[in-house]
Amino acid sequence: MMIQEILRRKRDGQTLDHTMLRLVMNGIADGSIGDAQIGAFAMAVYLNGMRREEAVALTEAIRDSGQVMRWDDLDLDGPVLDKHSTGGVGDLVSLVLGPWVAACGGFVPMVSGRGLGHTGGTLDKLESIPGYDVAPSDATFRRLVKEAGVAIIGQTGSLAPADKRLYAVRDVTATVESLPLIVASILGKKLACGLETLVMDVKVGSGAFMPTPQAARELAEAIVAIGCDAGTKTSVLLTDMNQPLADCAGNALEILEALRLLRGEKGESRLHDVTRALALEILIQSGIASDIADATRRLDRALDSGEALERFSRMVHGLGGPGDLAERPHHYLEAAPYETEIAADASGTLGAIDTRALGLAVVELGGGRRNAGDTIDHRVGLSRIAALGQRVERGQPLARIHARSESEASAVSERLRAAFSLSDTSSDAPPPLIHATLRREDLP
Known part of the structure; x- marks a missing residue:
């Protein structure tokens, strides 16, 4: 079957069988299907979804598009x-x-x-x-x-x-x-x-x-x-x-x-x-x-x-x-050259954390990638991060920043401080782990 016919079927909301999906995935793997057709396939799936058996067949086709390890x-x-x-x-x-x-x-x-x-x-x-x-x-x-x-x-x-x-x-x-x-x-x-x-x-x-x-x-x-x-x-x-x-x-x-x-x-x-x-x-x-x-x-x-x-x-x-x-471990794992703490600007119980903001701060410090080719600095990051439900007094640390320089630490400190929300009450229990x-x- 021609790839165009498979794309047409999915575009029109029809179900693709195992043979069709294997043909598409093998074509993606060996380069015989171009990016335009890959994009059309992805958009058709995005818009129309997949039945369960179809999603299983897609998963198996991706699995089988290359080496499957045997033990x-x-x-x-x-x-x-x-x-x-x-x-x-x-x-x-x-x-x-x-x-x-x-x-x-x-x-x-x-x-x-x-x-x-x-x-x-x-x-x-x-x-x-x-x-x-x-x-x-x-x-x-x-x-x-x-x-x-x-x-x-x-x-x-x-x-x-x-x-x-x-x-x-x-x-x-x-x-x-x-x-x-x-x-x-x-x-x-x-x-x-x-x-x-x-x-x-x-x-x-x-x-x-x-x-x-x-x-x-x-x-x-x-x-x-x-x-x-x-x-x-x-x-x-x-x-x-x-x-x-x-x-x-x-x-x-x-x-x-x-x-x-x-x-x-x-x-x-x-x-x-x-x-x-x-x-x-x-x-x-x-x-x-x-x-x-x-x-x-x-x-x-x-x-x-x-x-x-x-x-x-x-x-x-x-x-x-x-x-x-x-x-x-400290002989082999390098430490960041500059460390400082971010302090709470008020007293209270830690009621919420913008966890995504903490992760983005690590990226900004150099511990992650903004672009695919970026080099990571493995030394930087955060430590001693305060926990939900913890009582914090004004001036006490919310986290410790590990940075390459004072200026890089300063660039993220206010956003980090804003990621911690303090409450006057301690009635709300932290969410369950599981x-x-x-x-x-x-x-x-």
Whole structure:
């Protein structure tokens, strides 16, 4: 069938079958379909939507547009699984969850991304570590997954290549917000890694990618339905992003925070609790643990014994980083040359945080990209960020700025101060960390 006929069908609101979608995605991947036709396809999907079976076929076609990893030949003695987040501020869960779950018997081939807009990227954080190679050979990637149980790398050109071109065109044709295209983009890349189990972390709140709780819920339900129908056991936790997940934001600062958590120093923190909830879900859904009590025992043992930290260290060293990062992190992770605090201009209880504004401040300091080719300064960011519900007196710090210079810190300080809203009352409790957990049986 000619591509024009497929585009006409979708333009007119008809359903595309698996063969048609595979023809389009393969054409995008091999370059035989031009940007104009990609844009027409994306706009037709944006305007007309997709039926569930159609969205599943699109996801599978993106997954199969390049290499689909197979693990059978490695004789792994546990399931292949992963976690993915829609992104947030101070969200370094992947850095901790991967090695923590690996220490419990899972194998985690985690293909991660860079920062997008106000949200931080796992790859940018890892590149704070001198020598860490986010683009190793397939042989190195597979060897580390087997030997360390976890390897966190960037997307290779051979994994879901149709998605890379399709996303680039969506970005310039105002079609990014299409739900079936969002889900197919997320899952196509993840499922190309040959996963048996996937747990998604969909953020809700002022720092979330999805603009409203309803939109986040719709995305979560679509991910569960389409992921499961595409052959991977998939569940979603809706987690709160009305404030940064960690009390810091910035690449090297978040690596330091991950090491603290892996040492067991950050119990009873929001970061610890969300990471633990996701890890519990993935251990139970993958069959590694029989129930919550069993999963809890395994996670406690992996953290308390130092095994989770050791897995992280093996991954870092195996991908070119220093073998003693965990023992001497400040020797390798550069600090920003200038630090200052932003102080509260009144007394009160912290009632709201514009989390997106905090993320954008990190970008402005140089810790993220305004344009695709920008170089990141891994040293900069924020630390000691005040938490919702915290009582703050006039003059007390709301956050600490790590900047390249006094002038760059001053340029963001007023916007940062305005991101914190103080109240005279303390009656409003902070929102729950976990808004909901969705599995296949929970779908309407």
